[in-house]
Amino acid sequence: MAITVTEAAARHIEKSLTRRGKGIGIRLGVQTSGCSGMAYKLEFVDAPGEEDQVFECHGVRIVVDGKSLVYLDGTELDFVREGLNEGFKFNNPNAKAQCGCGESFSV
Amino acid sequence: MALLQIAEPDAAAAPHQHRWALGIDLGTTHSLVAVVRNGAPECLLDEDGHTLLPSIVRYADDGAVLIGRRAAGQTGAIASVKRLMGRGYADIPNLASNTLELVEGDGMVRLHTAQGVKTPVEVSARILGALAERARARLGEDFVGAVITVPAYFDDAQRQATKDAARRAGIHVLRLLNEPTAAALAYGLDRAAEGVFAIYDLGGGTFDLSILRLSRGLFEVIATHGDSALGGDDFDHRIYCWMLEQARINPPSPADIARMMRAARAAKEALTQDESTRIALTLDSGEAIDLTLSRATFFEMTTLLLEKTLANVLAALRDANLAANDIDGVVLVGGATRMPHVRRAVAEFFGKEPLVDLDPDQVVALGAARQANILAGNRDANEDWLLLDVIPLSLGVEMLGGLAEKIIPRNATLPIARAQEFTTARDGQTAMSIHVVQGEREMVADCRSLARFELRGIPPMVAGAARIRVTFQVDADGLLTVLAREESTGVAANITVQPSYGLTDTEIADMLRASLAHAADDRDARALAEARLEGEQLLAATASAIAADGD
Numbered sequence: 317m318a319i320t321v322t323e324a325a326a327r328h329i330e331k332s333l334t335r336r337g338k339g340i341g342i343r344l345g346v347q348t349s350g351c352s353g354m355a356y357k358l359e360f361v362d363a364p365g366e367e368d369q370v371f372e373c374h375g376v377r378i379v380v381d382g383k384s385l386v387y388l389d390g391t392e393l394d395f396v397r398e399g400l401n402e403g404f405k406f407n408n409p410n411a412k413a414q415c416g417c418g419e420s421f422s423v
Numbered sequence: 424m425a426l427l428q429i430a431e432p433d434a435a436a437a438p439h440q441h442r443w444a445l446g447i448d449l450g451t452t453h454s455l456v457a458v459v460r461n462g463a464p465e466c467l468l469d470e471d472g473h474t475l476l477p478s479i480v481r482y483a484d485d486g487a488v489l490i491g492r493r494a495a496g497q498t499g500a501i502a503s504v505k506r507l508m509g510r511g512y513a514d515i516p517n518l519a520s521n522t523l524e525l526v527e528g529d530g531m532v533r534l535h536t537a538q539g540v541k542t543p544v545e546v547s548a549r550i551l552g553a554l555a556e557r558a559r560a561r562l563g564e565d566f567v568g569a570v571i572t573v574p575a576y577f578d579d580a581q582r583q584a585t586k587d588a589a590r591r592a593g594i595h596v597l598r599l600l601n602e603p604t605a606a607a608l609a610y611g612l613d614r615a616a617e618g619v620f621a622i623y624d625l626g627g628g629t630f631d632l633s634i635l636r637l638s639r640g641l642f643e644v645i646a647t648h649g650d651s652a653l654g655g656d657d658f659d660h661r662i663y664c665w666m667l668e669q670a671r672i673n674p675p676s677p678a679d680i681a682r683m684m685r686a687a688r689a690a691k692e693a694l695t696q697d698e699s700t701r702i703a704l705t706l707d708s709g710e711a712i713d714l715t716l717s718r719a720t721f722f723e724m725t726t727l728l729l730e731k732t733l734a735n736v737l738a739a740l741r742d743a744n745l746a747a748n749d750i751d752g753v754v755l756v757g758g759a760t761r762m763p764h765v766r767r768a769v770a771e772f773f774g775k776e777p778l779v780d781l782d783p784d785q786v787v788a789l790g791a792a793r794q795a796n797i798l799a800g801n802r803d804a805n806e807d808w809l810l811l812d813v814i815p816l817s818l819g820v821e822m823l824g825g826l827a828e829k830i831i832p833r834n835a836t837l838p839i840a841r842a843q844e845f846t847t848a849r850d851g852q853t854a855m856s857i858h859v860v861q862g863e864r865e866m867v868a869d870c871r872s873l874a875r876f877e878l879r880g881i882p883p884m885v886a887g888a889a890r891i892r893v894t895f896q897v898d899a900d901g902l903l904t905v906l907a908r909e910e911s912t913g914v915a916a917n918i919t920v921q922p923s924y925g926l927t928d929t930e931i932a933d934m935l936r937a938s939l940a941h942a943a944d945d946r947d948a949r950a951l952a953e954a955r956l957e958g959e960q961l962l963a964a965t966a967s968a969i970a971a972d973g974d
Contacts, residue, residue, distance in 0.1 A: 332429050383863075396426065403428050
């Protein structure tokens with residue numbers, strides 16, 4: 317089981333953490349909501365919890381709780397620019413369908 | 424797909440770490456900012472010791488932007504921009520009486536200034552920016568966000584414009600809050616079990632009467648009525664007219680009018696304390712005015728204005744289908760409610776003394792600050808009314824195929840209300856069984872069943888056409904009410920349960936652990952159920968298509 321990040325994403329995470337001034341990494345998770353079943357969540361982590369697994373990739377720490385991991389296993393987190401927008405993108409091999417707005421997905 | 428940004432952890436602030444959050448009253452004439460410090464909300468002062476920031480912006484020729492008192496009374500000063508928020512050129516009445524130079528624009532009206540054309544959003548952003556700067560200077564720290572108040576009658580465009588202004592000013596909006604609700608929060612009326620409250624808001628230039636119903640910790644605005652051209656300034660104007668009549672002077676110059684209006688305002692304020700006041704000034708023409716105005720005379724000449732406000736109160740009560748004695752409490756908002764005869768008239772109308780302990784100019788900002796403080800994750804140790812402050816396990820309903828759809832997520836703070844729309848699965852379905860469940864597992868069979876009830880009387884429609892809104896509401900005591908309502912006919916059914924009743928801490932912990940241990944099984948079970956469901960729906964759709972077009 318593993319989660320990876322691209323180099324672009326790692327660089328941006330590092331930058332965000334420096335700007336925030338604290339935190340050991342970022343948390344990837346899923347929550348059941350949205351129009352297609354599940355939605356991703358992306359948060360700063362100050363301290364990992366008991367149920368968390370921690371991955372390291374390109375020098376940044378990625379924290380995932382056990383429950384989310386089954387939906388995220390194999391995911392690659394990318395940082396992309398689309399038009400005027402830039403942000404993180406989940407390349408999740410488990411996702412089978414996405415809703416139109418792209419906020420949620422199903423497995 | 425949508426791109427994501429990294430968010431702050433959703434956990435509450437660690438103990439001893441206070442996250443500042445502002446309450447901002449963005450008013451038509453004045454704006455204020457407040458925070459909760461040491462458990463009590465207070466308004467922040469500017470460097471000169473004022474709490475009120477006049478909502479005035481002036482774009483000067485030299486490129487400077489002046490805000491508040493420094494901009495007041497000068498040419499090109501933009502006042503009352505709130506009236507233009509989210510409004511199109513055609514929406515604004517009495518263009519002639521407006522001193523602003525309006526420019527027709529795409530969507531929202533624009534303003535002509537010495538520094539080019541500006542939108543009302545940009546002007547409001549300047550006011551918000553000045554308040555944010557004041558807060559940073561006073562707190563010595565940055566803040567996480569703000570609750571900004573808007574009139575209850577603001578529509579989506581006006582609310583969006585207010586949010587845009589905040590974003591422009593670099594302020595994270597925790598939420599917009601209705602002004603009357605903020606006033607009620609300032610008085611802690613949300614601590615009552617339930618009740619109906621009237622908020623009488625007489626500001627400088629606007630009057631609003633809102634009727635709020637509190638049920639299970641949530642306020643609902645049930646009626647609002649107002650007059651956007653009635654306020655404290657009209658009371659000043661009555662005194663000014665009286666001065667003209669009494670002193671029998673020639674038509675005064677603009678400078679004299681301004682001087683007389685100031686004197687009128689001072690007289691009005693003096694009459695709040697004193698039985699009578701002397702108005703003495705000399706005009707440019709050399710004419711002298713020396714009059715004594717008594718309270719009784721002032722009250723008499725402004726009776727009509729008061730009656731106008733009470734007519735609005737009556738209209739609002741009628742809309743809400745209530746009588747004056749159904750109101751459990753009255754809150755006075757706005758500087759003009761300091762006038763003794765306004766207080767007396769309101770007290771007589773409702774048959775009870777209004778709440779006046781807080782400064783009526785500040786009450787909205789103070790309430791917003793309380794709300795902001797809670798939203799920022801700070802909890803007050805003294806606030807023992809939130810005994811059960813978060814939902815220990817998610818609450819949801821059973822969906823077709825035995826799937827549990829979570830409506831209120833675990834750890835949501837109380838009180839909370841969430842709604843979701845569902846639809847029918849079969850053609851001509853007229854009833855729906857609502858099964859309320861609690862737990863983190865994906866399948867209903869693994870969750871705890873809380874209650875079942877049926878919604879009947881759904882009009883027969885094709886599958887997927889009915890709109891059934893299911894609302895989960897949990898009050899501060901952890902009491903859950905589930906309401907199901909078919910939107911087109913309004914047929915509704917509801918049930919009340921105590922979700923955590925009978926569960927010990929260990930049981931809750933066990934349920935949580937089980938959801939983690941069974942995460943993989945749950946995923947598979949969910950996938951299987953979803954696939955089965957899709958197959959069944961495909962079969963049903965095919966069958967009904969064959970039935971319809973078979974020959």
